[in-house]
Amino acid sequence: MELKNDLLLRAARMEPIERAPVWFMRQAGRYLPEYRAVRAKHSFLEMVRTPELAAEVTLQPVDFVGVDAAIIFSDILVVPEAMGMKLLVEEGKGGPKFPDPIRLYTKMKSLTDSGIVKKLSYVMDAIRLTKDRLNGRVPLIGFSGAPWTLFAYMVEGEGSRDFRHAKEMIYTRREDAHFLLRKISDAVAQYLIAQIEAGADIVQIFDTWAGILTPEDFQEFSLEYIREIVRLVQQHTQNRAPIIVFCKGANQSLLEIASIGCDVVGLDWTIDLAEAKALIGDGVALQGNIDPMVLYTTEHVITEKVAALASRMGEARGHIFNLGHGILPDVEPDNARAFVRAAKNAYEGLANKS
Amino acid sequence: MELKNDLLLRAARMEPIERAPVWFMRQAGRYLPEYRAVRAKHSFLEMVRTPELAAEVTLQPVDFVGVDAAIIFSDILVVPEAMGMKLLVEEGKGGPKFPDPIRLYTKMKSLTDSGIVKKLSYVMDAIRLTKDRLNGRVPLIGFSGAPWTLFAYMVEGEGSRDFRHAKEMIYTRREDAHFLLRKISDAVAQYLIAQIEAGADIVQIFDTWAGILTPEDFQEFSLEYIREIVRLVQQHTQNRAPIIVFCKGANQSLLEIASIGCDVVGLDWTIDLAEAKALIGDGVALQGNIDPMVLYTTEHVITEKVAALASRMGEARGHIFNLGHGILPDVEPDNARAFVRAAKNAYEGLANKS
Secondary structure, eight states: OOOSOOHHHHHHTTOOOSSOOBOOTTOSSTTSHHHHHHHTTSOHHHHHHOHHHHHHHHHHHHHHTOOSOEEOOOOTTHHHHHTTOOOBOOTTSSSOBOSSOOOSHHHHHHOOOSSHHHHTHHHHHHHHHHHHHHTTSSOEEEEEEOHHHHHHHHHHSSOOSSOHHHHHHHHHOHHHHHHHHHHHHHHHHHHHHHHHHHTOSEEEEEETTGGGSOHHHHIIIIIHHHHHHHHHHHHHTTTOSOEEEEETTOGGGHHHHHTSSOSEEEOOTTSOHHHHHHHHOSSSEEEEEEOGGGGGSOHHHHHHHHHHHHHHHOOSTTEEEEESSOOOTTOOHHHHHHHHHHHHHHHHHHHHHO | OOOSOOHHHHHHTTOOOSSOOBOOTTOSSTTSHHHHHHHTTSOHHHHHHOHHHHHHHHHHHHHHTOOSOEEOOOOTTHHHHHTTOOOBOOTTSSSOBOSSOOOSHHHHHHOOOSSHHHHTHHHHHHHHHHHHHHTTSSOEEEEEEOHHHHHHHHHHSSOOSSOHHHHHHHHHOHHHHHHHHHHHHHHHHHHHHHHHHHTOSEEEEEETTGGGSOHHHHIIIIIHHHHHHHHHHHHHTTTOSOEEEEETTOGGGHHHHHTSSOSEEEOOTTSOHHHHHHHHOSSSEEEEEEOGGGGGSOHHHHHHHHHHHHHHHOOSTTEEEEESSOOOTTOOHHHHHHHHHHHHHHHHHHHHHO
16 A cells, blocks of 8 residues: 655655654544543553554544544553553553562563564554555554663553662662563564554654663663664564654763664754754654643644744754654644644745745 | 861862762751651741751751751742742642742732842841851852742642643743743842852752753743843852752753853753763863662662762862752661762772872
8 A cells, every 4th residue: 555645754764855744642642532532432451452442543633633644542551561561550540550560580580572462463453454544644653662661660560750669670680670671672672573564654662761861871771772672673674664763851862862773763842953953963864842831822832833943943854743742631632733734834934935 | 167178169169179079959858867856846837937947957967967068958939938929838748839829910910029038037047047056067058949940830839740831821921921030030139149148158049840941941931040140149249159050951951051150050860970071161060960769779889870970070170979859758868878978989099090
């Protein structure tokens, strides 16, 4: 199936594009009434595990917001679950939790990184179904959490401000930490390869908790594993799908991230995108990086911020519009649509000027 | 009163020092059993407002941990309170809150920045009392929250992950935001000048929430106001006390921060201190920046991390040992003492080598 809109893929490969593509992290989510209608009838994990439901909400932002890509509806914590951890989502009680976190080596050993793809076959089924329904309209993005972020959740048991137990492990039990990180990395690599084989056109690795590490620890406990995953995925899929790496809060390590072999570097809003571009050069594309809070304002402010970003960047080539983090659950859908409209027009005026 | 140990002041002024001084942000706090003993008998705000009690806990880390400076026990939110906001601390319910946050211009107008020093005279009394009791053993640090951080609390009403209302205000009501920020800045400048006149040997400006801003917004809504405060404080005190500026999470703006005229730049742990030094040069001293989580480990790991930092820095001159954020409330006091011991010895081996 030929893609009718392959802007995201061309942007990721630094090819010429007529305009910069736009999508949102967490775009299949609670801010959409169409999503809430599905969610009212099903639990979060039921939606994740039922390909029909996952495909339905994956398509919603394409249909109702006009983004240039779909991203498969899922959760990063399905990987630890497939490795053998019990995953719990208590309704109305915040995010998913692991009631039995991994703190001991014996527990780490009991986790498995084999058979991962089979256990996660519902994700691959959802990808195939979504690709079918997309019918080539836009590319489909697959994704996984980065090993460090999954490690942080697995050791801590849930989201945390400071991930004390995960930190304690890397500071006092370095060998154990690496043992677990290696296992997670193997699982993530297999998982991403399977997503691409099932039809994902491009994949993103989310390192949501990169920003709590020192630059040195980020290198050792996060980036080296992402590098290995990128290598494995490219090797086993003949480099068929571009790879986006988003390490939130790790802007001190930008040059290092840009040099691991990925195609796109995702950036949060605490760095100037044009400065990042000047620093990194033309080797990778950049994704981002409007403050998600901008979507709480007005169409006027949103349009202004998007236009200002395009103006700073200068040319569409190598830029993928996105927020600097996930879209927030109580954003007005009309504001998300205003962002998409503004992004689609942002480089047009610039091109005309030149 | 001549100071017996003026290492912190000499380090801040980039003068030669025999070893790098060490202190902790939030060092007069819950991790100390001696603090908890006082706290058991008095409410937090009672301690803040009673010079005798504030002085007592201010001295504890000097007596029981061996740090090279005392920092006056207080809270950054006493400034908004003095400006006219009702401040509430519900026991066992997290940090202080403003039940009536500032969202409207009419409310902003009703806040006052005059008479601030008189209303906060209990802080100046605590400083005088503490200086007296210190008897010149170590310098006393005064402090204030930075305008942006105070603004964020005042608009939001309490601590928050994303400070949505504060962000909304800077994005949609820029003039109002500047009106309020200017008022806060005037109050902060007066407050810091009064602290120095009362005896504070050095002051620190804490911009705890700098890291949620884009670099552009940080410049406009935070750094410009800190710059003005630094200028006013230096002018009105004949530059008698060095000024430390700590903008947590604003590492993209490091060069800009270092150039506002302050003496010391405080750094969190997400930047390599030696790289920061290489970038900034010799104009200002650097304070930090061990991950606070390191104090949850062992004496061995703590000593290793402190030594590694000294080794990266190369020389004691211009370095003030500290954590990259406040010391955590459940740290073992022995681990804090291990940090202080390690810091006091860290550059000694290096000096002998050279």
